[in-house]
Amino acid sequence: MTPGSASRVAARVAGAVFVLWAVATITFFALRLIPGDPALAVLGGPGSQASPEALEQVRQQYGLDQPLAVQYAAMLGRLLSGDLGQSYALKVPVADLLGAQLPGTVLLALAALAVAWLLALALALVSTGAGRVAASLASSIELTSAALPHFWLATALIALFSTALGWFPPVSTGDLGGLVLPVLTLAVPLAGFLAAVMREGMLDALAQPFALSARARGESAIGVSLRHTIRHAAIPAVALSGWALGTLLSGAVVVETIFARPGLGRTLLQAVTARDVPVVTGVVLVVAVVYVLMTLLSDLVSALVDPRRQAVAA
Amino acid sequence: MSELELRTVAVGARPRVATVRIGTVLAVAFALYLLLACLVPDAVAPQDPNQIAPRDAFSPPSPAHWFGTDESGRDVYSRVVFGTANSLLIGVAATASGLTLGLALAVLAAFGGRVFDFTVNRTIEVLFAFPGLLLALLVIVIAGPGPVTATLAVGLSTAPGYARILRGQLLAVRRSGYVEAARVLGHRPRRILGRHILPNALAPLLVLATLGIGQAIVWASALSFLGLGALPPTAEWGAMLSAGRPYLATAWWLTVFPGLMIVLTAVASTVLGRALTRVRAREGATQ
Numbered sequence: 001m002t003p004g005s006a007s008r009v010a011a012r013v014a015g016a017v018f019v020l021w022a023v024a025t026i027t028f029f030a031l032r033l034i035p036g037d038p039a040l041a042v043l044g045g046p047g048s049q050a051s052p053e054a055l056e057q058v059r060q061q062y063g064l065d066q067p068l069a070v071q072y073a074a075m076l077g078r079l080l081s082g083d084l085g086q087s088y089a090l091k092v093p094v095a096d097l098l099g100a101q102l103p104g105t106v107l108l109a110l111a112a113l114a115v116a117w118l119l120a121l122a123l124a125l126v127s128t129g130a131g132r133v134a135a136s137l138a139s140s141i142e143l144t145s146a147a148l149p150h151f152w153l154a155t156a157l158i159a160l161f162s163t164a165l166g167w168f169p170p171v172s173t174g175d176l177g178g179l180v181l182p183v184l185t186l187a188v189p190l191a192g193f194l195a196a197v198m199r200e201g202m203l204d205a206l207a208q209p210f211a212l213s214a215r216a217r218g219e220s221a222i223g224v225s226l227r228h229t230i231r232h233a234a235i236p237a238v239a240l241s242g243w244a245l246g247t248l249l250s251g252a253v254v255v256e257t258i259f260a261r262p263g264l265g266r267t268l269l270q271a272v273t274a275r276d277v278p279v280v281t282g283v284v285l286v287v288a289v290v291y292v293l294m295t296l297l298s299d300l301v302s303a304l305v306d307p308r309r310q311a312v313a314a
Numbered sequence: 315m316s317e318l319e320l321r322t323v324a325v326g327a328r329p330r331v332a333t334v335r336i337g338t339v340l341a342v343a344f345a346l347y348l349l350l351a352c353l354v355p356d357a358v359a360p361q362d363p364n365q366i367a368p369r370d371a372f373s374p375p376s377p378a379h380w381f382g383t384d385e386s387g388r389d390v391y392s393r394v395v396f397g398t399a400n401s402l403l404i405g406v407a408a409t410a411s412g413l414t415l416g417l418a419l420a421v422l423a424a425f426g427g428r429v430f431d432f433t434v435n436r437t438i439e440v441l442f443a444f445p446g447l448l449l450a451l452l453v454i455v456i457a458g459p460g461p462v463t464a465t466l467a468v469g470l471s472t473a474p475g476y477a478r479i480l481r482g483q484l485l486a487v488r489r490s491g492y493v494e495a496a497r498v499l500g501h502r503p504r505r506i507l508g509r510h511i512l513p514n515a516l517a518p519l520l521v522l523a524t525l526g527i528g529q530a531i532v533w534a535s536a537l538s539f540l541g542l543g544a545l546p547p548t549a550e551w552g553a554m555l556s557a558g559r560p561y562l563a564t565a566w567w568l569t570v571f572p573g574l575m576i577v578l579t580a581v582a583s584t585v586l587g588r589a590l591t592r593v594r595a596r597e598g599a600t601q
Contacts, residue, residue: 015439018436019439019440019443020443022436022440022443023440023443023444026440027452030452030456031452031455031456033456034455034456140337143581143584143585144577144581146584147528147532147577147580147581147584148577149532149535149536149573149576149577149580150536151535151536151539151540151555151573152555152569152570152573152574152576152577155555155559155562155566155569155570155573156570156573158562158563159562159566159569159570162563163562163563163566170562170563243445245445246442246445246446247445247446249445249446249448250445250446250447250448251446253447253451253540254536254539254540257540258559268451269451269540271455272451272454272455272542273459273541273542275455277455280451280452280455284444284448284452287444287445287448288443288444291442291443291445292443
């Protein structure tokens with residue numbers, strides 16, 4: 001690694017740290033805008049008729065009697081040590097709660113990302129260079145899939161595959177069969193976006209002289225696609241991975257709720273409804289960390305897949 | 315990267331693939347149908363959307379009830395038609411608030427000097443770290459659920475995407491030859507801004523708004539579906555979906571048809587947005 005590229009990587013990492021700090025700060029101060037006494041929220045909301053002594057005790061326990069600046073500093077300090085505070089509603093450490101929910105959501109998101117990539121690659125490979133009809137058909141499929149909202153796709157899949165055909169359970173069981181519909185729900189719309197971007201990249205690559213010269217050397221059309229242009233399809237799609245994972249995590253809110261699947265998304269929705277501030281903050285931070293890391297990673301992978309960028313960096 | 319940017323970027327104004335000519339016609343037809351459903355729902359819907367008929371409850375789709383009936387025997391198609399105005403209003407209002415906020419940020423970045431440009435860019439970057447509905451959910455935690463909050467929350471979530479696109483547009487126009495020429499001719503900055511930069515930079519607003527309305531409707535209905543936006547018994551597509559959810563196993567038509575309207579609206583919005591992009595690209599080429 002040359003000094004130039006090392007400093008570029010350092011700048012990207014510093015940028016990522018800044019974004020995470022800003023997300024934590026915005027979330028902290030934004031959630032202070034919630035009307036009402038947070039101590040009362042801990043004790044079960046306005047209807048709980050908590051005694052002044054109990055309120056005072058909760059204020060002390062959660063540090064709510066301290067000045068805002070002190071609370072903010074304490075929050076940052078705790079974050080650095082991985083402590084996300086205590087859930088108002090469930091009275092357990094948020095880090096434990098989220099730690100238990102994270103694997104299910106990560107499995108769901110990664111499976112959906114993989115399926116979306118496969119679907120998109122298949123569509124892009126089949127439709128490029130196969131004539132005008134195939135191109136417009138592919139374009140319509142991409143457009144429609146990309147427009148499918150998660151909540152509708154999920155209900156339609158349940159109506160078809162659970163209620164009518166009985167192939168998959170409508171509610172997530174722990175096994176693989178219960179994963180199929182949630183993964184498809186998340187993967188299909190994402191595949192629509194990815195396929196459009198991949199096809200664009202492949203068409204551009206096929207129009208390049210190297211594609212023609214490979215054909216002239218006697219490689220088959222499929223051979224050219226698989227050996228040469230697929231790389232060009234992958235570059236923009238890899239660059240989108242951060243965005244893709246973000247939409248998957250946001251989609252998990254809807255999908256986990258519909259399929260009654262335990263996970264970060266359902267935890268977030270419950271926390272939003274109950275105004276459980278520490279849990280909301282925790283999920284927002286976890287998602288931001290995943291998003292920022294993924295964006296960083298996809299930048300680095302893009303440089304690996306794309307030799308032109310290495311040449312610039314070197 | 316935002317969903318909206320993808321919708322615009324992926325188009326790439328590629329005139330050699332003649333795809334959606336038929337699609338454009340269908341999209342225009344569907345948009346006209348939606349407009350009619352907004353303005354004169356009585357003429358489009360076969361029934362009063364709130365007329366109950368307990369004996370006909372949960373009828374599946376039939377010639378008498380195209381989209382079936384709900385738990386009180388109300389005609390789902392009529393409710394979908396009467397819900398159009400609410401759903402479109404939410405979409406338009408969310409898009410308008412998102413565009414306004416995005417435009418304000420973009421103008422600040424493009425004309426406020428280096429410090430503002432840096433600040434706005436970092437702000438956009440940070441807002442992107444609240445992907446999808448996350449920012450909207452945060453707003454709802456603070457302000458509480460409801461249709462107005464949900465609309466503004468969706469607007470806020472779309473603002474960073476708009477801001478980034480518009481900032482690029484403003485900068486490109488500011489550095490263009492004709493602005494340079496106007497400056498050399500000695501026109502005052504305000505005149506250059508008003509006569510040259512803004513009209514050219516803001517021309518794609520219509521395209522952005524068209525593309526954005528579909529997305530805004532989808533996000534707003536997602537919030538309604540989760541019980542955080544418009545609530546039943548309002549005839550609004552997302553609220554209808556949410557109301558039909560408990561009956562998913564027995565009466566799929568309660569959720570599938572209102573959802574289908576959302577899907578068709580989103581597709582039509584993308585198709586029309588792309589058609590407008592092509593028109594603009596062609597105009598740009600002939601100029």
